[in-house]
Each structure stands twice: as structure tokens, then as C-alpha cells.
Amino acid sequence: MSISIQWYPGHISKAEKNLKEQLKLVDVVLEVRDARIPLASHHPQVKNWIGNKPRILILNRLDMVPESVRQDWLKWFRGQGETVYYTNAKEGQGIRAISKAAQEVGVEINAKRKSRGLLPRPVRAVVIGLPNVGKSAIINRLLNRKVVESARRAGVTRQLRWVRISETLELLDSPGVIPSRLESQEDAVKLAICEDIGDAAYDNQRVAAAFVDLLVKLEYESILKSRYGLDALTMTGEEYIFQLAMTRYKEDRERAALQILNDFRKGIIGAIPLEFPPSDV
Ligand SMILES: Nc1nc2c(ncn2[C@@H]2O[C@H](COP(=O)(O)OP(=O)(O)OP(=O)(O)O)[C@@H](O)[C@H]2O)c(=O)[nH]1
Ligand SMILES: [Mg+2]
Known part of the structure; x- marks a missing residue:
């Protein structure tokens, strides 16, 4: 059976433009994917947008895949030279580790600033990824309260929004982004099954x-x-x-x-x- 799924609503194309602007201001990027579909929930352009900024790769929804499969993916990503952080943004597992990883980038930045006689500043991080993967939930978990809207629907976050997590960390919540054309329909179906694209599309x-x-x-x-x-x-x-x-x-x-x-x-x-x-x- 062939299914044709395309989904690129106006708010996402706008968000993508703003996101690219804001990326210039950030020190580190938290790229969030869906642990059930670590490859299909990958946005092919993210690499370009990030350039040489440090990236922290997060597979969220760890509770939705068995431990053995998580281990297999960890190994596979390691083989690709990538470190993966698993999180459950609903319950909080793995959240401290990503906050620590982001702050470590800040330590380096501030060491450099100090050597130039500048005062330390919080590290600026952006959370990016496809819709509904749990970006806003991660931010809420980092703060332990609901500061940004997070709900079981693709396209909840509509605007970029900075949130101060602590003295040392500031996070930018961003609307889910998705390629303007979904090249692989096999992947698009997986995104639809996982509700990572809007239901108007399928x-x-x-x-x-x-x-x-x-x-x-x-x-x-x-x-x-x-x-x-x-x-x-x-x-x-x-x-x-x-x-x-x-x-x-x-x-x-x-x-x-x-x-x-x-x-x-x-x-x-x-x-x-x-x-x-x-x-x-
Ligand atoms: N089971 C489970 N649910 C999660 C997890 N993380 C987030 N959720 C739920 O997934 C839904 C989507 O979360 P959001 O934080 O709104 O996702 P988002 O990536 O910000 O979505 P957009 O703003 O639409 O791009 C919410 O109902 C969350 O409670 C997780 O690790 N496990
Ligand atoms: Mg959101």
C-alpha cells in the first residue's frame, strides 16, 4: 500500500528561519530525537545548521524502548563516533547528565573569557529536533516545573523562547522542525505512527x-x-x-x-x- 505523507505547515517554515538566526547566538546544541526511531527522527539539515558548535545528541522517550535495544543503539552510535544521551523527559531520567554536559561547554567558554579579562556568562544552549519528540518536556524537567507548554501533539511550541535554567545555563526552546520534503516515505510513516508529525498530514x-x-x-x-x-x-x-x-x-x-x-x-x-x-x- 502506498501512502504519501507531506507536512510542512507555515509556522514551521517561519520557525526554521528564526532558528537559524538564533543559532548564531548559542554555544551548544541539544539535538533531540525519538528513541523509538533514532534515524527516522533525524533532521538531515541539522548538521549544516550547527556547523562546528558542540552538539549533545539526545534520544528521548527511553521508557518506550527495551533496555537491550537501547544498548544496541548506544553501541551503534559509538561506532559512528557519537555519544548518545538517553532521557525520559516525563520522569526525569538522564536529565542531569545532559545539563552537566551542556555546562561543561560553559566551563570552557568562561575559561577563555577569563583569559581575555571578561566576566563569566551562562552557557547558551538550544534544544532542537522534530515536533513532539519532547524538547519542551526536557526544558521543564531541567527546571522541575512547567515553564513551557508541552503536550501530546506535534506543533505545540510555536515560538522560540529563552529560559534561564540556572546561573550557568540558558536554554532556548524551539518549535519542532521538519524537512520541507519528506524524502523517505518509509520514514514519514514512522513519524506518523509516533505522532512526530501533525495528524492533518495523514x-x-x-x-x-x-x-x-x-x-x-x-x-x-x-x-x-x-x-x-x-x-x-x-x-x-x-x-x-x-x-x-x-x-x-x-x-x-x-x-x-x-x-x-x-x-x-x-x-x-x-x-x-x-x-x-x-x-x-
Ligand atoms: N513516555 C514519555 N513521554 C514523553 C517523554 N518526553 C516527552 N513526553 C511526552 O511527549 C509529549 C510531547 O512533548 P513536548 O515536550 O510537547 O514535545 P516537543 O518536542 O516540545 O513538541 P513541539 O513543541 O510540538 O515540537 C508530551 O505529552 C510529553 O509529556 C518521555 O521521555 N517519555
Ligand atoms: Mg515544544
Whole structure:
């Protein structure tokens, strides 16, 4: 089944412009990705925007993937010469480590300033990434209170906003950015499943069907069987949504689709990663 997903709302194109401006003012970039899809939630232009500024790579939603898969990704990224920080911005795990890493950049900056006779200043960091990956939640966690809006929807943060975390750290919250064209539709479907793009961009029934197909491919079909009592191995994703609607939702396919997607998004059917480290590297 082919799905065509494109999503590039006006507020994002504006945000991208402002973000590029503000990037000139920051010392360090916190790039946040979705731990369920560390590659599909990567924005291809981020590298260009950052230039040689130090970057801290964060895989948020650590609670949504099993420990063994997290370890596999850590190893894979290490093989690429990258250090990865796992966080759970909802509960707070891993948050102190990223704050420490950001402040370490500040120490260097201030040592340089001191040698030039300048007073120390807080390190300036920006949190960037795709929509809904948990950028604002990370900022709220760093401060231990809700300073910026954070909710289960893509496109919650609309404007750039500086937040002073401490005497030594200032953070810029930014709206989620996304490539103006989603080149890989396979990745776009994963973004839709994880709700990392706005729901105006896709058809729930198609995305839910693709999700069922993906679970079968990743050999997670037993989760479907135990939750919905239907065996996905004997049918396509599309048929699965149809059968589920027939048996449980008074033939309402939309409700069946939303049920499956929301069960996954809320973590109700367990910690399910949608990507594994490529084995050829
Ligand atoms: N389970 C879980 N949920 C999280 C985690 N981090 C954030 N969330 C939830 O994910 C949703 C999105 O979080 P936001 O902080 O609004 O995400 P954002 O990246 O700022 O989104 P935009 O502003 O739309 O770009 C919220 O409902 C958070 O509570 C996490 O580590 N685990
Ligand atoms: Mg936000």
C-alpha cells in the first residue's frame, strides 16, 4: 500500500528561519530525537545548521524502548563516533547528565573569557529536533516545573523562547522542525505512527495499517494478538484494521485505527522500538 505523507505547515517554515538566526547566538546544541526511531527522527539539515558548535545528541522517550535495544543503539552510535544521551523527559531520567554536559561547554567558554579579562556568562544552549519528540518536556524537567507548554501533539511550541535554567545555563526552546520534503516515505510513516508529525498530514487508517504491517515485519505480531485477539500473520494490515473494526468497533474502521495507534503512542502495548541499528555498518 502506498501512502504519501507531506507536512510542512507555515509556522514551521517561519520557525526554521528564526532558528537559524538564533543559532548564531548559542554555544551548544541539544539535538533531540525519538528513541523509538533514532534515524527516522533525524533532521538531515541539522548538521549544516550547527556547523562546528558542540552538539549533545539526545534520544528521548527511553521508557518506550527495551533496555537491550537501547544498548544496541548506544553501541551503534559509538561506532559512528557519537555519544548518545538517553532521557525520559516525563520522569526525569538522564536529565542531569545532559545539563552537566551542556555546562561543561560553559566551563570552557568562561575559561577563555577569563583569559581575555571578561566576566563569566551562562552557557547558551538550544534544544532542537522534530515536533513532539519532547524538547519542551526536557526544558521543564531541567527546571522541575512547567515553564513551557508541552503536550501530546506535534506543533505545540510555536515560538522560540529563552529560559534561564540556572546561573550557568540558558536554554532556548524551539518549535519542532521538519524537512520541507519528506524524502523517505518509509520514514514519514514512522513519524506518523509516533505522532512526530501533525495528524492533518495523514490518514489514520492507512497509518494504522502500515503500523500493523511494520509490527509483523519486526516480529512483534504477538503483541497484537494478545491485545486485540486477532492474528496479524494471516492478513494484511489493512485487513487487520477492517477485522478489528468488525469484531470490536461496530464496523468503525477509524476508531479501530485510532485505538491501535493510541495504544502504541501511550505505551499501553509495551515498549516497542520501530527501528534497529543497521547491521551493515
Ligand atoms: N513516555 C514519555 N513521554 C514523553 C517523554 N518526553 C516527552 N513526553 C511526552 O511527549 C509529549 C510531547 O512533548 P513536548 O515536550 O510537547 O514535545 P516537543 O518536542 O516540545 O513538541 P513541539 O513543541 O510540538 O515540537 C508530551 O505529552 C510529553 O509529556 C518521555 O521521555 N517519555
Ligand atoms: Mg515544544
